[in-house]
Amino acid sequence: MGWLNSHLLTAVIFLPFFWGLIGLLIPTSGKGGVGTLKIWTFLGGLITFVISCLLYTRFNALGDEFQLKEAATWIPALGVSYQLGMDGISLWLVILTTFLTPLVILGSFDAVKERVREYYFLLLVLETGMLGAFLALDVFLFYVFWEAMLIPMYFLIGIWGGKDRVYAAMKFFLYTVVGSLLMLVAIFYLAYQHKVQFGSFSTAIVDLYRLKIAGGDSYTSPQMWLFMAFALAFAIKVPLFPFHTWLPDAHVQAPTAGSVILAGVLLKLGGYGFIRFAFPLFPDAVMKIQHPFLVLGTIAIVYGAWVATVQPDIKKLVAYSSVSHMGYVMLGLFSLNTVGAMGSIYQMLNHGISTGALFLLVGVIYERRHTREISEFGGISKVMPLFAVAFLIITLSSVALPGTNGFVGEFLILLGAWKANPGLTAISATGVIFGAVYMLWMFQRVMFGPVKKEENKKLKDLNFREVAVLTPLVVASIVMGIVPNFFFSKMEPSVQKFLARAKATSPMETAVASVSTLQKGDR
């Protein structure tokens, strides 16, 4: 236990991987073999979640910036070390990951019938990759996890996906690789700068934070180039307009589990990358380029909402709604104040919960009807009441109804963005309205009205397993809407520190008070 206590993060990261390796040994040909494998995988996801809850109890919000740190030498010749650590931001993203993974595993029990063994193995490998990327405190290590994660996702989309899965998988992989390779060049440069300034190679983040890179008020400074290299990689992942085109393809073609993980966690890695790397490393560049990025965020919000409105396919609609929601995240981050940043991180969690749930719901209905066309449905609420209730709550959370998680996030983001750029905030706020338009209109067409199609009359309502998958998500979206302070209290000091680094040139904001008042108002 002693080892486990001091290596909790390593345990969380690699548990799914080794669990999956053992799962590969379970014979699936015999009777009950597949069942055993499913239960085994689900247990793995659950245990990882339990351990990550331990992280919550161990984390002291008022303590050091990075906690539960682990460090070991890895490749000394390159200054690369195995360093892990967690702050209040990665804590929640880790919990989001471990929370979604078991649900996704449970959710694919019926959907996946082919190559079951590989499927569950890849899901667990993917979890390891994501957790590693959130917890790495070394750029090299981060990069390894960040890229290695692509492999399972590529196979998940490409093997178990829809009709155009190969195209979507390839597009997903190539888009991400192009972005991250340029980031790699920037990483080389940073590591080398560390050698120039401090006499030794290093890729540890805390070391790189100390670097002084020429910045200033310029679009062509080294800081700006480096920031752009990092930002491209992360903006593709987020995805920020105009780098979003891989997302609808990947989402629509991916199997349900793939879409949930993609929307729920992978996109968050983009936002997380900005928070952990791009902002603190290049504060001058961020200050300089703040407004162009706010514009892109605004475009993403409004454009995503408009395009979502006209989609005939439910899954595609949800995919474009992701573009819109992630636009809010970028808007909040680039407002560069505590309210905006808190809102934006909160929005990442919300989006993980509610969009994840939406994809699962779409998956439920797709398994029954093998279509996702909105026009194929109508009056579903009469035949599937339980399904309708879950769908309604999640839809409302997605349109940010007060009392749900979406409201807290979007409200804080708009509040923060107002301080940075009132004009753009006004435009972004229309996204809230369009958001209600496309979600509710879709809900109405699918759920209400007469049951026109013969096939729809005999649809079975949610079974016990599906209820078990959706209940935690529904509960989470309400809890997050009612007691946001539970989440904020752990992340706020970390956000302060992050902003202090990101705005190394300007005095710290004193917006903490306003956040606390808001939370009280919410209750």
Next chain:
Amino acid sequence: MNTYSLIKPELLMLTKEQMFSLMPYFYMFVGALFTIILSVNKKLSPKWTVFLVSLATCLVGISTSVARLKIDTLTLFNGMMISDTYSHLFNIIFIVSAGLTILSSFRYLDKEGLQHPEYNVLILLAALGMMLMTSSMDLIVLFISLEIMSLSVYVLVGFRRADRRSNEAAMKYFILGSAASAVLLYGTALLYGATGKTQIHDIYTFIQTHPQSMSPVFVLGAWLVILGFLFKVASVPFHMWMPDVYEGAPAPITGFMTTGLKAAAFAAFLRVFVSLGYGSVLSETIQTHLHHILWVCAVLTMVVGNVVALTQTNLKRMLAYSSIAHTGYLLIGLLAGPKSDQGYSPMIVYLVSYAVMNLGAFGVLTLISTRDDGGLNLNDVSGLSRRHPWLAFSMAVFLFSMAGVPPTAGFLAKYLLFYSAVQANELPIVIIGVLCSAVSVYYYLRVLVYMYMKEPQGSPMKSGFSVWPSFVVAAMVFLTLQIGLIPGGILTVARKAMAAL
């Protein structure tokens, strides 16, 4: 006449240490001779005896080379050869790739009805040629060892006598290779004419003592030597032989060529380059001149290799173009070496990693190929993951490694290489390089698409399981991941080898 008086008989006497460091070459030579004798002894079933003896030779060769990794640099034969960590590290690469090629060819030769003992003899001789090439410090010795290697490989390429493609490849390779050897030899002759020396060290001293007297003859000679080497490493625009030869040669031999031959060409190139004072004593003008040549060649090689590979449907041909692309990356290493902290060690790591993943990939191809090297088109590997899950998995590991995706050897090697280039302030070529490797991801992944995401087409091919190639593939998978995750050992050795150079 003056030259003759310089050769002193007592210098040809070998001390104990010198004998010791010559042993790997000696064993390989004796092994090759012994296998020739065995191959005519029909009573003892040459198929098995030659196979076993050549494997034993490789094992002895590897262990003797490993034992010599740590010894100090020794000059041999009046300075014509050198024995240092660098040469012995490369000896290991050559002998390992020869041994693994022999292993994975065993069933292949049965299948093709080509079970002739000469095959193994030629591989051993080629390996010996490579070993001598890397350790030679004299342009004449270099040329002779290059020819030992090339002549053996010419025959091996045409080993599938009944196949037209194999014959064509051998012929093409022979003619173009001979032309390149002639160019190299002519360059050597001109250098001799300009300096009166053939030993690299003497030429180095000459340049040092006569910095101003760069006669046109010398420059032309140097140019021709460089051209010869650029041909051997298949840099664009001297790459045209490679795809045809790779496609026509028997699959295991193609694997041997991508690993052994390429490493040998690069090792000798690097040795000559560095020993002639590249990055140190050569004058500023020559340095920049060389830099520009290499820069242009590297960019062209990367772009042409990667872009043409996009359209290939034959796996061997695709890997040939990818091999050209990797030559381009390696040239970046050559370019950046003098100005970065790591020196040329990234190149060594890259060559080792590349050898590992290619031996593995060609091991897989050898296993799945049908008679006459058929069944190596993209369509033929459709649904391979269902027929041979482990082979498909191994191939996936090698392809991800070639594409430079972590956590594989290929990623680490690329990381090091580009990292050292950034240190050398070669940012533009690094950006071109990473974009090219983004392009390469497409054609590597396309193979995966066929293996994993398409249903098997036609009747499943019969390719029997055979234990030796499978062993090779499994070992290479292990090494690919090991170098990718725990690269400490290989980095240290590479650094040591560089220090010796």
